Amino acid sequence: MLRSDLNKFPDYKPGKSDGDKLKLSSNEIPNPPLPSVLEAMTRAAAETNRYQIDGCPELTTELSKYLGVPEDHLTIAAGASAIVQQAIGMSCHTGDEVIFPWRSFEAYPLYVRMAGAEPVMTPLTEDDRLGLDAVIEAITDKTRAIILCNPNNPTGTTITKGEFRDFMERVPKDIVVILDEAYWEYNDAEDTPDSAEEIFNYPNLVGARTFSKAFGLAGARVGYGIASPELIHGLKLMAMPLTVTYMAEKAAIAALNSAEELLARVEETKVQRERVAEAIGARPSKGNFVWIPRGDAEEVERKLSDEGVIIRRYLDEGVRVSITTEEETNIFLAAWERAGIRPYGE
Structure with missing residues (x-):
């Protein structure tokens, strides 16, 4: 009844969420839609x-x-x-x-x-x-x-x-x-x-x-x-x-x-991206995330989760951290420090 090759299909899973923990696993922006966007959606909903x-x-x-x-x-x-x-x-x-x-x-x-x-x-x-x-x-x-x-x-x-x-x-x-x-x-x-x-x-x-x-x-x-x-x-x-x-x-x-207003947020993300990369030894990035190649990826994920932050782990190859606002960056860096994780390369 089912396709014979379904066993070859990878089981794609999006970034994790975990209650009240800070979610930095899906490369989303934390800001809600602009009022003008919400108004357009409300009118369309009717x-x-x-x-x-x-x-x-x-x-x-x-x-x-x-x-x-x-x-x-x-x-x-x-x-x-x-x-x-x-x-x-x-x-x-x-x-x-x-x-x-x-x-x-x-x-x-x-x-x-x-x-x-x-x-x-x-x-x-x-x-x-x-x-x-x-x-x-x-x-x-x-x-x-x-x-x-x-x-x-x-x-x-x-x-x-x-x-x-x-x-x-x-x-x-x-x-x-x-x-x-x-x-x-x-x-x-x-x-x-x-x-x-x-x-x-x-x-x-x-x-x-x-x-x-x-x-x-x-x-x-x-x-x-x-x-x-x-x-x-x-x-x-x-x-x-x-x-x-x-x-x-x-x-x-x-x-x-409203592209001008929305893209102004992108500039803040870029600033925080460079800040995080320098602080934790991540590779330079051109996305709204940074990549840290680490063999202890599972341990890094667990330690940060214990400190209230969800990131994305890629087997034992490394971890990806979404970059958002200054406020959320402060929370992430404090969690990283509390977790006692060494910067990449040290």
């Missing part, structure tokens, strides 16, 4: 007896203006994750392969398996960056898609525009490359690829972004894809109809209209 217009045309128009990208190069979905999943689905048959550097976003293997394809994981570099040469070496005649997370989750590292373009020139043109930019707004690297620009250079590129992080709408589930009209058509064919609610669409539009 119309939930009606189906929304599929495809979110109002949001597509506003997003086109915001990004400077034509509307036929955009599609709306239930988060960046949905775009990644749809891109895999539109490019893969059963038995095909999807390559991605690892460690990266934990749901990638699941999305690949759901399409009936095989995940091919290639190593990061010694400094936890995407190993692009290793990806190229892993390409076979079964490869149908490649996923690059930039900034990479959980390591926070980025690639340069030159590295990306050199990579794209070496990738066969019939392979779809997915650039997952869920943390785009936090990426202040001076030199980094921008999918809203690169799609005009590479017709096989799909950019995936979200309103879940910097725009503070994680629970609304809304994101978007950026690509050539041909790939946008494929993404739309793979989308489950009516998955982005009218309330989510209106919330995203209101958030775009």
Whole structure:
């Protein structure tokens, strides 16, 4: 009755929550939606007896203006994750392969398996960056898609525009490359690829972004894809109809209209990011989180939990700590000190 390969499906679990403990495990922002966003959602809620217009045309128009990208190069979905999943689905048959550097976003293997394809994981570099040469070496005649997370989750590292373009020139043109930019707004690297620009250079590129992080709408589930009209058509064919609610669409539009205020919060996050990295010996990061590679990850997770802070552990490879406000950073650093955890490298 069930698929014979279900035993191969990874059991993806989101970041933990634990009552009144400070949650720094899911890369959320702690601030509630702005009043203007809440007002838009409340008005939309009064119309939930009606189906929304599929495809979110109002949001597509506003997003086109915001990004400077034509509307036929955009599609709306239930988060960046949905775009990644749809891109895999539109490019893969059963038995095909999807390559991605690892460690990266934990749901990638699941999305690949759901399409009936095989995940091919290639190593990061010694400094936890995407190993692009290793990806190229892993390409076979079964490869149908490649996923690059930039900034990479959980390591926070980025690639340069030159590295990306050199990579794209070496990738066969019939392979779809997915650039997952869920943390785009936090990426202040001076030199980094921008999918809203690169799609005009590479017709096989799909950019995936979200309103879940910097725009503070994680629970609304809304994101978007950026690509050539041909790939946008494929993404739309793979989308489950009516998955982005009218309330989510209106919330995203209101958030775009308040982008300046919301992105000011991002600047505070960047300040706290550098502060935490220096204090605990974390690697430099371009996301709203820092990564600490540690063999004692389970012990670090337990000690911080005992002190009232929940972080995310990745087996015994390391831990990821979400970065939020100055107030929450103070709580985290005090917990770290009470727990007696040595900074990485000492």
